[in-house]
Amino acid sequence: xxxxxxxxxxxxxxxxxxxxxxxxxxxxxxxxxxxxxxxxxxxxxxxxxxxxxxxxxxxxxxxxxxxxxxxxxxxxxxxxxxxxxxxxxxxxxxx
Numbered sequence: 174x175x176x177x178x179x180x181x182x183x184x185x186x187x188x189x190x191x192x193x194x195x196x197x198x199x200x201x202x203x204x205x206x207x208x209x210x211x212x213x214x215x216x217x218x219x220x221x222x223x224x225x226x227x228x229x230x231x232x233x234x235x236x237x238x239x240x241x242x243x244x245x246x247x248x249x250x251x252x253x254x255x256x257x258x259x260x261x262x263x264x265x266x267x268x
Contacts, residue, residue: 190261191260193229193230194227195227197209197225198226201227213261213263214261216260217257219257222237225237226249228260234255234258235253
């Protein structure tokens with residue numbers, strides 16, 4: 174673990190809380206297929222979002238696709254939205 178990483182960022186896929194930062198893009202260093210297969214729910218500004226490409230809880234932002242626009246490599250263009258972010262695993266039993 175380096176000085177810039179928090180323990181949540183190195184949490185194993187079997188933990189009870191999602192990592193602080195996660196991306197759905199396989200090119201990103203924050204991509205983790207094991208965690209994504211468990212299903213991660215995101216609430217942004219008191220609204221459940223299903224279109225999140227990447228999120229960061231500690232910095233308070235999410236990235237979402239900007240319509241159907243693509244860049245030169247064929248990746249979707251994204252916009253960064255700031256606000257309160259909550260994340261949870263969808264495969265956990267409800268209390």
